Amino acid sequence: MITLKNVVLRRSAKVLLDSASVTINPGEKVGLVGRNGAGKSTLFALLNGTLHEDGGDFQVPAQWRLAQVAQDMPETEQSATDFVIEGDVTLLAAQQEVAAAEATDDGERMANAYMALYDAGSGDAQARAQALILGLGFKTTELENPVNSFSGGWRMRLQLARALMCPSDLMLLDEPTNHLDLDALVWLEAWLKRYTGTLLVISHDREFLDAITDVTVHIESAKLNRYGGNYTKFEDMRAEKMEQQQASFSKQQEKIAHLQKFISRFKAQASKARQAQSRVKALDRMEKIAPLLAEAEFTFEFKEPANLPNPMLSMSDATFGYPPADDAPAGTGPTVIVQKVNKSVLAGQRIGILGANGQGKSTLVKTVARALAPIQGEILEGKGLNIGYFAQQELDVLSPADTPLEHMIRLVKDTTAAGKLAGQGTREQDLRSFLGTFNFSGDMVKQAVGSMSGGEKARLVLCMIVWQRPNLLLLDEPTNHLDLATREALAMALNEFEGTVMLVSHDRALLRSVCDEFWMVSRGGVEPFDGDLDDYQRYLLDESKRLREEAKNAVSNAAAPAPAVVVAAPVAAPAPKAANPAEQRRADSARRQQQANQAKPLQKELDKVDQAMAKLQSEKGQIEAQMSQPLPPAEIASAGKRLKIVGDELAVLEEKWLSLSEQIEAARTAEV
Incomplete structure (x- = not known):
């Protein structure tokens, strides 16, 4: 078990833990909670050995294997699959020992090394790694992409997959859901x-903690307070404890007032001096129960809109996506993500936008927010529509070099230039005061946004x-x-x-609290989702299971075709019609014949690869059965x-099989 007994932990001059004690038993799933700056991440640094206690006793079983998400951004040309496989440190050590044993030509060492490699799960390592990658939202077509080809958020997902790949007795996860969409979050929840x-x-x-934790440790006033139960149970127990503490505090204040009154009245009288002095000592000895001051929680409200057009906007046969890149070849069309959308947004609606990763939720929101133009169709806006847009990446709308005050001054100018009056004070002092209501006070109004924390940037966008x-x-x-x-x-x-409100979020508590209807973005379209979030979670888990099974089958049984992946495609001009049905049938027949001729030699090659793989699979099974029996070291x-x-x-043939399959598919579907 993990034990902390009277532990003192400092960061610079600040004492984060002061004589703090707690015990965590093997197999417990613990939510570590507390206000920002209370010392949660610092406690993790103690647990992983980065920091050492400044006092007290701290113990973690020496034999426990640790897994945690590396916080550095990976820079490597390794494929996503290979990068995650290396997270299995036991397998990596076994592979290194095999290489070292082969170099010595020591038969007994080689025997032990190969058995360790087999026990480490080398046979299914690729399938395990790819199941983790797909579960965290990657496409099957991205499994072999270089790590460096992904954006920062996706690379952090790979770091998370690498941590999950590592065999461990203790796992530390610091904000693992920050870079995840709801589909990946639901999968991670089930895995944990x-x-x-x-x-x-x-x-x-909140819902993530409720789903996976059975113990809550709260850091408060430099102490560690353990509660049995998930986050909601912790809140209930803490509220009850606070009520009891407040009652005790009130009684203590009455007693202190009574003692103080006696001391003040009789300390100058010689006949009562001894009794007064004894009461002074009693007052000093009395355990002080700290008053429960309400935590300074951040609160705000949206002002009443100046008007409410109805409908707010209307989408007619709208197609959303991205224009071709500046360096794209001439004639390249736009990339379509969502098409044929016919929806209206009415005054007062609360719409939650659901959909698996990559289906187009953010694309839909960006287009409605005017950050992207519709590729086809139109969006008709109601008169007086005034959009407030919170981008997924705050820096999409913030300038890192500018201060909060400069952002507000520019916002005033842009609003005035557009002929929109926000109904707020526009003088610099008014803007400073308004920023203060969002906890930007003093020197913070002139601090560069790029140096702020993620929470501070989010508050500025909300402001x-x-x-x-x-x-x-x-x-x-x-x-x-x-x-x-x-x-x-x-x-x-x-x-x-x-x-x-139109809301995309992986925070299910927020979705449940705010939204009264849901739209599903899936398979290139937008439809109402007839169900609640529990139904949607079941749908996501079923999809995730299906993708994992397909990836596993593709690796272990190459005869099974690779899973089909729907990818965004450029808008294509409609094919010209044949002059008459007879000509159309002849053209179709000629096209099918040409496709068959192109695919025939590729199919022959694929059949040969299939036969070779089947033979190797059979041999692999025989060897594994042989190694499961007691044998001499040699x-x-x-x-x-x-x-x-x-x-x-087998790995080489699998790559060849996939390549041939793609070529055959391309030959069969190509236009002639």
């Missing part, structure tokens, strides 16, 4: 429920939105960097907002060596 080791997690997602008095709020993952108290404040503000070494060769040959 099956995890058998001890888990400590820091998160601001700018509130000032504009919008009647339509478009919020794309607004809670990524918000703590639990601020998320609660946002939910309350949205519920009191009189305008319309035979084990020989079998292990052959197993490695067979595995390498």
Whole structure:
């Protein structure tokens, strides 16, 4: 078990833990909560050995294996699959020992090395790694892409997959949901429920904590307070404890007042001096119960919109996507993500936008927010529509070099130039005061945004939105960097907002609290989702399971075709019609014949690869069965060596099989 007994932990001059004690038992799943700056991440640094206690006793079983998400951004040309496989440190050590054993030509060492490699799960390592990658939202076509080809958020997902790949007895997860969409979050939640080791997690997602934790440790006043139960149970127990503490405090204050009154009255009288002095000592000895001051939670509200057009906007046969890149070849068309959308957004609606990763949720929101133009069709806006847009990446709308005050001054100028009056004070002092209501006070109003934390940037974006008095709020993952108290404040503000809300979020508590209907973005379209979030979670888990099974089959049984992947495609001009049906049939027949001729030699080659793979699969099964029996070291070494060769040959053939399959598919579908 993990034990902290009277531990003192400092960061510079600040004492984060002072005589703090707690015990965490093997297999417990613990949510670590507390206000920002309370010391949650510092406690993780103690647990992983980066920091050492400044006092007291701290113990973690020496034999426990640790897994955690590396915080550095990976820079490597390795494929995503290989990068995640290397997270299995046991397998990596076994592979290195095999290489070292082969170099010495020591039969017994080679035998032991190959057995260790087999026990480490080398046979299914690729399938395990790819299941993790797909579960976290990557496409099957991205499994072999270089790590460097992904954006920062996706690389952090790979770091998370690498941590999950690592065999461990203790796992530390610090805000693991920050870079995840709802589909990936639901998958991670299910994975962690099956995890058998001890888990400590820091998160601001209430439903995530409720789903996976059975113990809550609260850091407060430099102490560690343990509560049995998930986050909601912790809140209930803490509220009850606070009520009891407040009652004790009130009684103590009455006693202190009584003692103080006696001391003040009789300390100058010689006859009562001894009694007064004894009461002074009693007062000094009395355990002081700290008054429960309400935590300074961040609260705000959206102002009443100046008007409410109805409908807010109407989409007619609208197609959304991205224009061709500047360096794209001439004639390249736009990339279509969502098409044929016919929807209206009415005054007062609360719409939650659902959809698996990559289906087009953010594309839909960006287009409605005017950040992207529709590729086809039109969006008709109601008269007086005033949009407040929270981008998924705050820096999409913030300038890193500018200060909060400069952002507000520019917002005033842009609003005035557009002929829109936000109904707020526009003088610099008015803007300073308004920023102060969002906890930007003093020197913070002149601090560069690029040096601020994610939570501070999110607050600034919310501040700018509130000032504009919008009647339509478009919020794309607004809670990524918000703590639990601020998320609660946002939910309350949205519920009191009189305008319309369109919300993309992986925070299910926020979705449940705010939204009364859901739109599903899937398979290139937008449709109403007839169900609640529990139904949607079941749908996501089924999809995730299906993708994992397809990836596993593609690796272990190459005869099964690779899973089909729907990818965005450029808008194509409609094909010209044949002059008459007879000509059309002849043209179709000629095209099919040409496609068959192109695919025939490729199919022959694919059949040969299939036969070779089947033979190697059979040999692999025989070797594995042989190694499961007691054998002399020399035979084990020989079998292990052959197993490695067979595995390498299978990997090469699998790559060839996939390449041939893609070529055949392309030949069969190509236009002639």
